[in-house]
Amino acid sequence: MSIALVILAAGKGTRMQSDLPKVLHEIAGAPMLVHAMQSGAALDPARVVIVAGHGFEAVRDTVAAHDPDATVVRQKDQKGTAHAVDAARDALADFDGDVIVLFGDTPFVRPETLTNMVKARGDNAVVVLGFEATDPGKYGRLVMQDQSLEAIVEYADATDQQRAISFCNSGVMLADSKALFSMISEIESDNAQEEYYLTDVVAIARKRGLSVTAVACAEEETLGINSRLHLAEAEGIFQERARRDLMELGVTLQDPASVMLSHDTVIGRDTVIEPNVYFAPGVTVESGAHIRAFSHLEGCHVSRGAIVGPYARLRPGAELAEDVRIGNFVEIKNAILDEGAKVNHLTYIGDASVGAAANIGAGTVTCNYDGVMKHKTTIGKRAFIGSDTMLVAPVTVGDGAMTASGSVITEDVPDGALAVARAKQVNKPGLAVKLFELLKSKKAKQDKERV
Numbered sequence: 132m133s134i135a136l137v138i139l140a141a142g143k144g145t146r147m148q149s150d151l152p153k154v155l156h157e158i159a160g161a162p163m164l165v166h167a168m169q170s171g172a173a174l175d176p177a178r179v180v181i182v183a184g185h186g187f188e189a190v191r192d193t194v195a196a197h198d199p200d201a202t203v204v205r206q207k208d209q210k211g212t213a214h215a216v217d218a219a220r221d222a223l224a225d226f227d228g229d230v231i232v233l234f235g236d237t238p239f240v241r242p243e244t245l246t247n248m249v250k251a252r253g254d255n256a257v258v259v260l261g262f263e264a265t266d267p268g269k270y271g272r273l274v275m276q277d278q279s280l281e282a283i284v285e286y287a288d289a290t291d292q293q294r295a296i297s298f299c300n301s302g303v304m305l306a307d308s309k310a311l312f313s314m315i316s317e318i319e320s321d322n323a324q325e326e327y328y329l330t331d332v333v334a335i336a337r338k339r340g341l342s343v344t345a346v347a348c349a350e351e352e353t354l355g356i357n358s359r360l361h362l363a364e365a366e367g368i369f370q371e372r373a374r375r376d377l378m379e380l381g382v383t384l385q386d387p388a389s390v391m392l393s394h395d396t397v398i399g400r401d402t403v404i405e406p407n408v409y410f411a412p413g414v415t416v417e418s419g420a421h422i423r424a425f426s427h428l429e430g431c432h433v434s435r436g437a438i439v440g441p442y443a444r445l446r447p448g449a450e451l452a453e454d455v456r457i458g459n460f461v462e463i464k465n466a467i468l469d470e471g472a473k474v475n476h477l478t479y480i481g482d483a484s485v486g487a488a489a490n491i492g493a494g495t496v497t498c499n500y501d502g503v504m505k506h507k508t509t510i511g512k513r514a515f516i517g518s519d520t521m522l523v524a525p526v527t528v529g530d531g532a533m534t535a536s537g538s539v540i541t542e543d544v545p546d547g548a549l550a551v552a553r554a555k556q557v558n559k560p561g562l563a564v565k566l567f568e569l570l571k572s573k574k575a576k577q578d579k580e581r582v
Contacts, residue, residue, distance in 0.1 A: 133178075133228030134249070135308060136171040139215045140164050140235030141184030141206040146358040152186030154235035155193055156362055159369045160393035160412040163356060164190070165197050166238030169394070171231065172198075173242030174249065178226055180219040181235070182206050211326030212302065213318045220312050231305045232329065236356045239368065240303060244348040248305045256310055256341035257332060259283070260303035262350045270299035271330060273345050280343040283330040298345070301353040304329060310341075369394075405441070413447065431463075452487075466497075469512070481505075486512035486530065494519040511546065 144153025154164035161169075168179065179201040183190040191203040206218040216232055223230065229252060231245065240260070248258045259280055261273045269286040272293050283300050284293050306314075314335040318327045336343050356365050373396070374387045381400030384390050389406040396410045399418030408422050411429035416422065420433050423440030430447030433439060436454040443457045448465030451457065455468045458475035466480045469487040474480060478491055482499040484507070485491065495516050497508040506524035510516065514528050517536035528534065529546035538552040 132249075132252070133226070134174045134176045135178035135180065135223055135226050135228060135230045136168075136174070136176045136233060137180045137182065137216055137219045137223075137230055138164065138167050138171065138233045138235050139182050139212065140190055141182050141209055141215055141218075142236065143185035143209075144236070144357065147362075148359070152183075152190055153356070155186070155189060156356070158238060158362070158365050158394070159373070161395070162193055163238040163365070164193065164235040166394065167233050167235050167240070168194075168197060168201070170238070170240050170242055170245065171233055174231070174245055176231075177228060178202070178223060180204060180222045182215050182218045184209055210320065211324070212329035213315050213327035213331065216329055217312070217315050217327075220315075223308055223312075226308050228308055229305055230308045230311050231303070233303055234355065237301070237303070237353060238356070238365065239352045239354055240301075240348065241352055244346070244352060247348075248303075248346050251344055251346050252305060254342060255344045256306060256339075257336045257343040258305040259333065259343070259345045260301040260348055260353070261298050261345045262301055262348050262353050264297050264299045264350060267294070267297050267299055272296040273298045273300055275345060278344050280333060280345045281337070283333050285330070298347070300330065301348070302329070303353075304332065306332065306336075310336075314339075399435075408440075414445075446481075480508075482524065483508040483510065485510045486514060488512060489514045489516070491516045492518035492520065492536065496521050498523045 140154040142153055147153050147156065155162045158166060179198060181194050181201055181203045183203050184206045187205055194201050194203050202222045204218050204222050206215050233240065248260060251258045259273065264270055272284045272289055273280060274282045274284055274293060274296065275298065314332045317335050318331045320327050333343050351368055354365055356362055370392060373392045374384055374390060377398055378384055382398050383403045386406035390404055391409045393410050393412045395412055397415045399416060401418050402416055402420045404422050405424040407425045409427045413430035414428045416433040417435040419435045421438045426440035426443045428445045431445040431449035433451045434453045437451045439445065439457045442459045444462045446464035449463040450467040452468060452470040454471045456473040456475060457463060460477050461474050462479045464481040466483040466485065468485045471488040472485045474491040477493045478495045479497060481497050482505050483497045489510050489512065498521055499505050499508065508522045508524045509527040511528055511530035511532060513531045515533040517534045517538065519537045520534045521539040523539065523541045526540055526543060528544045531547045532544045533549045534540055535549065535551040538550060540550055540552055544550040
């Protein structure tokens with residue numbers, strides 16, 4: 132059976148106190164809407180429809196960047212969850228299959244949970260996702276009779292006996308597409324808020340004699356994000372889950388709580404991550420690497436056996452081959468470092484190619500930007516770049532070549548050559564003593580005038 136995802140993402144999120152649409156606030160480097168889309172993607176959906184409202188253009192652009200094939204429809208007025216799902220009716224008019232309704236501000240529903248809902252569909256017309264609540268509060272209660280969902284009862288309408296139920300409604304629902312939209316057409320807004328509630332589908336299905344069931348998930352999967360406090364809580368949940376997953380896969384986190392991961396961070400087994408390392412989006416670290424403390428990685432690839440840090444920064448486009456060494460206060464951007472290359476301290480390598488076993492001395496800078504355009508520096512195999520060398524791109528240092536410390540290299544250096552590009556040293560006997568005496572006299576005069 133084909134699956135279509137309908138993700139509700141129209142809310143403004145007033146409690147977020149933000150101009151940004153609520154579903155575009157980020158968790159682990161990705162909008163919470165993208166997290167919901169990634170969960171649903173595990174079902175290999177034939178259609179994806181996002182229902183947007185507030186900040187429509189921004190939501191549409193975010194969706195297009197993540198999944199160009201997804202459809203974004205506009206809910207002009209927010210009149211409840213059933214009204215929001217109904218906004219997807221035209222987009223799914225020719226669709227024959229099941230629809231699963233997710234929420235853009237509920238990003239943690241696991242793919243395994245959605246798979247369980249699909250399995251439960253069977254002869255059931257509707258499948259609802261529920262959870263055992265630690266504090267049921269004012270959640271809607273799921274009234275079960277064996278495996279049958281008899282009703283969803285809102286807290287305000289519940290009896291004392293029903294309020295004692297801890298199995299609560301998450302809002303996530305699965306149903307046949309045509310049956311779902313048919314039942315939505317029967318929903319009325321005769322309630323205090325004058326809104327159309329998707330939960331009414333259960334009562335309509337029961338009235339039609341259709342079977343309805345519910346599937347349970349962990350409570351943290353149903354966390355809805357409505358404020359900055361919720362956003363911080365969600366970040367904590369994601370980080371704890373992601374760290375645990377990595378350690379179970381064989382990654383050593385010396386101080387797990389101090390390591391921050393992104394939604395797409397990939398780290399191989401037997402890698403060691405020291406404290407206070409930040410992984411921004413787009414990072415892959417192969418097995419057996421070592422990331423030392425206080426390093427920041429983004430959009431980069433670190434190969435097996437490489438060592439990075441401490442206090443290193445790898446920016447987008449940094450590609451480290453096996454056994455590369457990147458030391459303290461080194462920044463790498465849009466550069467490829469071949470096997471065994473070393474950049475051990477106080478250096479910037481940008482828009483560059485560094486050959487195997489090359490050694491880059493402290494204080495080296497690839498001067499890659501002329502104020503308008505970026506230019507490339509090429510450093511050959513086994514080259515030795517002396518400390519405090521300025522490599523003014525575009526420039527090439529050949530295989531086995533060397534630059535003298537303090538040089539400003541503006542021309543290509545042939546293979547095996549030594550480049551010396553600095554002013555000739557001139558010593559002036561006794562001038563230092565005279566200069567110090569002059570400066571001390573001047574300072575004493577200034578101090579006397581202040582008194």
